[in-house]
Amino acid sequence: xxxxxxxxxxxxxxxxxxxxxxxxxxxxxxxxxxxxxxxxxxxxxxxxxxxxxxxxxxxxxxxxxxxxxxxxxxxxxxxxxxxxxxxxxxxxxxxxxxxxxxxxxxxxxxxxxxxxxxxxxxxxxxxxxxxxxxxxxxxxxxxxxxxxxxxxxxxxxxxxxxxxxxxxxxxxxxxxxxxxxxxxxxxxxxxxxxxxxxxxxxxxxxxxxxxxxxxxxxxxxxxxxxxxxxxxxx
Numbered sequence: 001x002x003x004x005x006x007x008x009x010x011x012x013x014x015x016x017x018x019x020x021x022x023x024x025x026x027x028x029x030x031x032x033x034x035x036x037x038x039x040x041x042x043x044x045x046x047x048x049x050x051x052x053x054x055x056x057x058x059x060x061x062x063x064x065x066x067x068x069x070x071x072x073x074x075x076x077x078x079x080x081x082x083x084x085x086x087x088x089x090x091x092x093x094x095x096x097x098x099x100x101x102x103x104x105x106x107x108x109x110x111x112x113x114x115x116x117x118x119x120x121x122x123x124x125x126x127x128x129x130x131x132x133x134x135x136x137x138x139x140x141x142x143x144x145x146x147x148x149x150x151x152x153x154x155x156x157x158x159x160x161x162x163x164x165x166x167x168x169x170x171x172x173x174x175x176x177x178x179x180x181x182x183x184x185x186x187x188x189x190x191x192x193x194x195x196x197x198x199x200x201x202x203x204x205x206x207x208x209x210x211x212x213x214x215x216x217x218x219x220x221x222x223x224x225x226x227x228x229x230x231x232x233x234x
Contacts, residue, residue: 016038016039016042016043017034017035017036017037017038017039017042017045018035018038019038020034020035020037020038020042020045020049021033021034021035021038023049024049027049027052029049029052034049088194088196088214088216089189089191089192089194089216091216092216093192093216093217093218093221094115094116094215094216094217095115095116095117095217095221096113096114096115096215096217096221096222096225097113097114097117097225098111098112098113098114098144098225098226098228098229098232099111099112099114099232100112100141100229100232100233101138108140109140109141109233110137110138110139110140110141111138111139111140111141111143111144111229112138113138113168115215120168121136121138121169123212124169124182124198124209124212127209127211127212128200128209128211128212130200130207131182131200131209134171134180134200135171135172136169136170136171136180136182137169137170137171137172138168138169139159139167139168139169139170141229141232141233142233143156143159144226144229145226145229145230145233146226146227146230150166151166151168151186151226152186152188152193153166153186153187153188153193155167155186159181160183161183161201161206163185163197164185165183165184165185165186165197165199166183166184166185166186167181167182167183168182168183168184169181169182171202179202179203180200180201180202180203181200181201182198182199182200182201182209183198183199183200183201184196184197184198184199185197188219189219190219191218191219192216192217192218192219192222193216193217193219193222194214194215194216194217195214195215195216195217196214196215198212
């Protein structure tokens with residue numbers, strides 16, 4: 001009789017790590033590893049398994065790669081650029097508007113850009129004195145409205161450079177030939193659009209506009225402004 005009770009007791013004790021090992025096996029993990037953990041840490045091992053990703057899911061590897069790429073779950077430290085972007089995203093959002101005007105030199109309908117109610121060209125001229133010696137004009141409306149992605153991080157040729165910065169203003173000489181551009185790097189995020197790394201490019205030579213800080217826009221408001229520009233043109 002004592003042997004029977006002992007046998008039943010051993011089976012009961014082994015059932016806990018066995019269940020843990022089987023549960024781990026169904027989630028794409030080692031049976032024997034989790035059998036041992038279930039024997040040493042009964043109950044706790046089961047709880048740990050619940051919160052671990054299911055390796056049997058064919059999409060889990062792809063999801064894990066996305067987590068790693070985005071620095072989630074503490075898988076890697078954020079780079080200085082990523083930290084700066086996260087700080088920008090949490091900060092103040094600017095309001096962008098577009099309005100139509102006739103470009104003074106090309107005499108074509110163009111899209112002037114306003115940031116927080118102030119023309120962007122005026123803001124740039126205030127921050128960078130050198131820009132006051134150029135005759136900049138805005139870009140044609142047709143270049144900015146959807147389905148164009150020129151202001152959505154995919155600059156349209158020839159209004160781009162090797163660093164994939166989008167031109168937002170063009171300077172023309174007395175003959176009307178474009179010789180300089182103000183460019184900006186546009187990074188679309190899930191909830192916002194970031195403009196940063198403003199430069200002036202004159203005859204192929206770039207100069208950073210260091211006093212012009214990054215601008216962050218709410219993505220929905222940004223898209224609505226572009227759609228409104230399309231309605232104006234229509």
